[in-house]
Amino acid sequence: MRPLSGVPEGERRPAAALDLLILALLPRLAPRAVRTLAQRGPLREALADPDAHADVLKEEALSLLRSGEAQRRAEDEQRRADALGVRIVGCDEPDYP
Secondary structure, three states: OOOOOOOOOOOOOOHHHHHHHHHHHOOOOOHHHHHHHHHHOOHHHHHHOHHHHOOOOOHHHHHHHHHOHHHHHHHHHHHHHHHHOOOOOOOOOOOOO
């Protein structure tokens, strides 16, 4: 039986989309902070070492990233989107409007 998903079977969305989803779900994270993190290097690296970016990340966001809760929340959101047939894409992906 084919799983309910907006993503074709066997295809995974780019890691960048998950990184952006993690950031989008962080509490009180301003767009400027996201731009600052992106300018510093790959978002995946910033998410892996949030304390190095404590100047732009609020304490609540730091705590969620350190504990892995931010990633779990993003993965849960992705599963809900998949179940609805919604595909989450990053703004630099070809499918982005």
